[in-house]
Amino acid sequence: MADTPTLANCAGVTADQAGCAADALLPVSPFYALNYHFGMLLGVEDFDTEQAYHRGKSRLHNAWLHREGVLWGLAVVVDPEHDEIRVTRGLALDPAGRELHLDEDLCLSLPAWLAALPAEERVRLAGADGTTPFAAHCTIRHRACLSRQVPALMEPCDGSGRDTAYSRVFETVEIRLLPGLAPAPPVPPYHRVRLLLGLAAARTEAADGKPAAQEDAAILKARDDLLAKPRPERLTLALERLRDCAAWDTAELTPPKTAAGEDWLLFPGPDAAGLVLANLEGLTLTRSGEALHLRSGTPNYAPRPSHLATRTIQELAAAAFFCCTAPAAASGPESATSVAAASAPATPGGPQADPRQVIFDGQQVRLQVTADLHPDSVKPAAFTVSGFTAGFGWKVHKVSDALFEPSDRSVTLSLSTKVTGELLRLVALGTGPTPLLGADLKPFAGAVGDPPAPTGRDFVHMQKGS
Template sequence: MTALGSGSTPCGCGGGSAPAPPTDPAPAGGPCGCGPCGGDELPVNPFLALRAAFGMLLGEDDFRVLMGNPRGKLMLHHAWQHGPGVVRGLGVTRDGDELRVLPGLAVDGLGRELTLDAAWCLSLSGWARAWAEAHPPPAPDGPPADGPGPGAPARRTAEAWILAEFASCPDRPVPALADPCDVTRRHDDFSRIVEGTRITIRSTAPAPWRPYHRVRVLLGLDEAAPGDTAGQEALREAAEVARVPAHLRAPALLAAFRRLAAADATALEPEREEGDACPPGAPVTEDHASVVLARLTVELTEYDGCVRVEEVYADPSVRTAVLPTTTIQELLCALAPGIVGAAAPADAGGPRLVAGSLAWSREHTVLGFEVTAPLAPGSAEAEGVEITSLSDTGRGWATDEVAGIRVSADGRRVKVDLDQRPAYETVRVRIRGTGPKPLYGAHPRAPFAGPEGGPPGTADEGHDAVVTVHLPREAAPGRSEE
């Protein structure tokens, strides 16, 4: 991965200077070469604590254990229970030829706080030149027939990602004792570690950390591919929840959520790299720990070896924001008006349309469907099903007459006979659960309640089920099912 503009500086220190040419990324620990997770500088040992007792002689290693334990625990907590993202600030703006990242705070994928105290600036023209050199245009196969001549301006679009990364540097050297026999001895050593943030611009962004795939599929946030076993499990749970009556759906969803969350938590594992200890058990490795701040799109014009910056777009919507717990609580309460107050009535148990059961005969003169509970004998009169059709050529609507309705012996399969096939192509079928003569259930005695998964129906009034299909005028032999 190539880092562009890693030589940018804080605005207060000559931020308008051009960046260095494209190079490999600087060491992840910071510009001064500190280790990525501290190494010898910043200890991280969440599960090793100091046990001090009276009379012990404590040395440097003991103090490293002392400070590495709370640091490691906090990093693990941030990384696993909150995840990477921006806490505040770190806006991206343009001021003339400068691209600026404003002060702010973030948490990276390893749980480290990234603080930026002063605006970080980058010369857009210098970055554009470096990008153009690193991405030369492809050589044409031959001269264009009617294209621009040699030396004509060329317009290109550069896309990159603005990232925040952890950086640390030693500071404040103080006198230190040294072994007189050690020829490499130093008479002072750094007494502080200053933690900060390095801003880089890269051609690709780290993959977002999105754990709990099953839960995300259940709630419609992830898709499940055919070979995705975990995702298919979540889809089945979602289908089961959808079939539960509306007034019982909340506890059913909670039960499904708990089952899938337990499976996701069991399957979670940290990324691993040989020799990586940043910190032990972190969800991602150092290479994937950066925080995305914005997607950068720069329109460039190249002419006779010169590169000119035209339009610049910095899209911050690609970043992840880490919300405070109090804000999350209030956002959850925003759903309360939809579920709190007048409780939804219990479903009276009236029959419902079985999903996917609607089917037409070959000639489109008989319509069949199934219901979830037996219909009461004699309740299925012609007025219980209405069929209309809309012309595709602008002739309007037609009412297609129902000659009669037949119900199977068990009361669960219905056949609707039409005088003739629907007049037009777009056919709208309405199965009545309302009005003076709806379909009615036998046990319990309640009107038709609409499609499966719909709102509850009462003992006095049910719901209609409406299905729209397209029946071509020249229908091929076979059966069309909804």
């Protein structure tokens, strides 16, 4: 771990002490499998082939279908109290499809890291006295460690000579802190799809001898044409165009070559590739005698790729489909009336709260709604009020009473204590077991301007406090 001179497991065991190596110790061969047959004599090479096949299949799936990104955890924490940068436990995928698993926090002493840099680099980064604010970035990459030595025959036909050999491979990670901000990420794949969806800019020059600018202009025109069509017709044509762009993108997608340029890799990135976890900006050390101490620093996760769970992606897709545009008409024969109804914007239905009319006033909170509420639903259980203070966190204030005034359609909440904090938060429930209801029993529909909510929506309002 030459790049991280003081990196250590917080439990006190360094990766070097565990005999770790940066390269993969287990084989990968996703297209070469073992063919078992009765009476087959199995040796070490056969078991290697068996593992290499399944490991390769798993990595191909991870690398090409999911790409690199953090799955959970791996937070980067600046800890001035202990002069450390700490990375919490977590799980990620690297560009070569390997799982990067960290089962305990890893810590790095920032003063020791700075002292271990070459003198010229140290002065350039933090000044002659080491107290000039600077930036660095934290990365993670795969490491494999041999462990558990057991007695072993060292020669195939040696019945007497014995030695020991490692019997296990432990897959872990190496965390590195590198000077400066992380380099800009590579251009993401699937340019045509991203352009069609408005996620990329059009190219202005030819690429690989192809008229890229002309092709991109055609995609943008097709996109404008789609948006101009009625929605029921637009959805089918948009899917066709999306599949066409995806086909061209995947046809041009290829893995990189080895460093020597002699062969193609199996995966989108080489085995040595890592993953950027965060930029660390404004790192500042103070001097006390001969010692340096970490004073401050801010993690910035902008360069970190992250994965969302499939269920969350489904919910986001459903929200975009059902909330951001009017519902499509049902398939089959339709009358002009049914098409017009399908294209018309839906009404919210139930009452909504006006976020501009929320007032936090000592032990009271007041809000305005757009329609009468059923008085029996305006109960303390339908509201939550809290305040956030740095160094303490959130404090929930008990709602002791809730009153609806029909004359001006206002709701007044009485609190057991004065609401205070740097950030104040009000939640009025339109969902759950005790939501607000309109006088006509329609469910509360969130904030003014929110999309339709036939089954109710919560109103969440946050504003700066004192």
